[in-house]
Amino acid sequence: MKVEILTIGDEVVRGEIVDSNKALIAQRLLGLDLECQHQVSLRDDPADMRAAFKLAIERSDVVIVSGGLGPTRDDLTTEVLAETLGRELELDDDSLEQMKSFFARVGREMAETNRKQAFFPTGSDILKNPVGTAPGFSVEENGTVFFCLPGVPRELSLMLEEQVLPRVEARLESLGSVTRIRARLLRTFGVGESTLEKQLSTIAREGDVELAFRTSFPDNFLRVMARGASIEAADVKIESVVQQIHEHLGDLVYAEGEERMEEVVGGLLTEQGRTVALAESCTGGLIAEKLTDVPGSSAYFLGGVVAYANSAKEAILGVPSSLLEEHGAVSSQVARSMAEGVCKRFGADIGVSTTGISGPGGGSPEKPVGLVHVAMYQRPAEGRHETEGFIHSSEFIFPLDRTRHRVLTTQTVLDWLRRRLLGVELIDPDLLRTKGGSSAPGLGGTQKKQ
């Protein structure tokens, strides 16, 4: 079955908006093992549209059209498609009623121009739009079926899922074509693509299971895709490969699907009833921002200090001025003092800190741009008669631009939190050149000796 995507609109063709609908439709079709041979973007121009519709009838079985269903004069999809197919436009009373009640619901008056959105080529099947004013429609000609959807991504996405894909699936089944694709995404952090490839080279898998690597900075994603005669059959194949990946990579895989690192950390903190506080210098609030972007984070995130100025490191975090003078703000000693200081000030279980030079300025031969020290302090467990907490720090050089430097440092800190909560070893990301690390339990007093 040949599938084609047409995205229509001057704003798309002019590059004023990035055409994300195309990617969205293509991804969803892939779930039915359908790869689009043709993806075309067009202006709101009747001649261009007519030519594209004709070509699509010649070469494709299914055509998904996005855009051009709005109420304005520029919205021409329905009109031009009807004309191309030699059909009249017919009023659909149901659609008109729904449109009227939509406007009544949001308390606005329906403009006369909206009426045109209730007209469709004769013989159309109406595709309801539960979240907007423009319904879509499908219409068939010479064995080619057009599905026309509004260009608003939220509306398109919902209508694609609920109305278009089931119809496409039914057509596939009527053709006896029953391959299904299932995909899973595993998220890893701290290990380069070449290392991943090497570690996974011995994985056993059937020929119709694909394993692909994709960098989504600062993570590396693994995408497993399996074909089967049914969703269940594809799932069985995929599960076997996913299990093997987990066996090979262990805790390098931090999550699956859409789950972000900060959500994993939040889940662990919630489960264990622990709290965290942050002392950020070079990351400038990015770690706090990530952690608090997760709903419910107030249960485990007590707060943080963005200590950009040395005076703030002293006054708010209690970093001794002698330490700042002797070692400089960007040093393991200061990082450790910041982590311990913030932990105690906020009365948290764990304190983490960053201090570094994200650039572009501020570097020196001894302390180049890209240098960053990260430290973690955990207070002594109650009831276990420990007198000293856990402390760990590492020195990295991330030779990246300012934004990526901050992003990689942030993800490193979040991964340290995850690993500490899981009780596994903290790792230094081998994504990039690093300059060693040092770890020792019970060194809570290290700074004081310096």
Add this chain to the structure above:
Amino acid sequence: MKVEILTIGDEVVRGEIVDSNKALIAQRLLGLDLECQHQVSLRDDPADMRAAFKLAIERSDVVIVSGGLGPTRDDLTTEVLAETLGRELELDDDSLEQMKSFFARVGREMAETNRKQAFFPTGSDILKNPVGTAPGFSVEENGTVFFCLPGVPRELSLMLEEQVLPRVEARLESLGSVTRIRARLLRTFGVGESTLEKQLSTIAREGDVELAFRTSFPDNFLRVMARGASIEAADVKIESVVQQIHEHLGDLVYAEGEERMEEVVGGLLTEQGRTVALAESCTGGLIAEKLTDVPGSSAYFLGGVVAYANSAKEAILGVPSSLLEEHGAVSSQVARSMAEGVCKRFGADIGVSTTGISGPGGGSPEKPVGLVHVAMYQRPAEGRHETEGFIHSSEFIFPLDRTRHRVLTTQTVLDWLRRRLLGVELIDPDLLRTKGGSSAPGLGGTQKKQ
């Protein structure tokens, strides 16, 4: 002149990546007043590519091809285009040498497969790639010229600018076609699109000057586009409209082009030699993150406190516990105390605070989800014998999801800073329903009375 864009690659057609090259190329062509009639995306499939190249020769004068120039077996653009045009592939010695020296420079060995990237269809004009391994090329057939570029956005963007657009421009000039387009983008914050449209309805402009509105949450952008026989002529027209917009909108326009609000604020703080400190609750570090994303921000940003827990508000910012008990953490009293507290703790000139309920949970009938208090404190000016600082606070209800709530609150705070530094009135964004505001200079001691 008819222009067509072809983006090639399975990852594009499958929707694994969003096709941003298409938008980038289209935008740049628009500067030459060229609108692409056709934009097509293709798989790495020889038959599909052949058909697309043939169609492009029939219907277009300029074809810009992105992708398929890499070293792997999937990269087929050069080979298939040569075959379609009935040409041989020829080694370009210069390109091979440059490739070798590129690999030497980054300290990697050049793989044998990279050699193929130095072969081009006979009669090609080589397009140098200063930042990657794959050179591009242009080749002409029957009056249609193909420009083939690598798909890596950074490489494509640079080569488009330096190598392709000048060649396209020269072709336009040889055809006597000399319309030029210039565009400018004005960034506004705090005012809705309908208000903007109303305020600008009386602007005088020539017929070939377009004025368009675009929401880029939480801002509204104005795009002015003018056509002229030369860049200078287009600039004159555009300048007249831009000046009128400034007259009508005044300080609602906060910047032009790519400049972000945090850069404007950073520029003003630098100019005036002032410093700032932040006390964030519901924004969770987002304001600090924005401010510190600007290189050089350490000169004016002393630091911030993300005070999520009440205990942190008390211990770190010195908010009286009585205030928290009496009014709750989300109150104007606490917001004012936080702003003054952080300003004094960090020894800054200005302190700003946020405290609110970003949701989805945590609301109550009196304090619904979406409620947020923002406050700003400025310490008494030295040498002017003032004893009390400036303080201002407002209460907003932003009925938005968590992320957008934080983003809008952050932009409001940054805009307050901008306005305070410019010496103009602070405004409450009318983008969304708000619940009044209160301002009074010299109320530094308000909290203490409560």
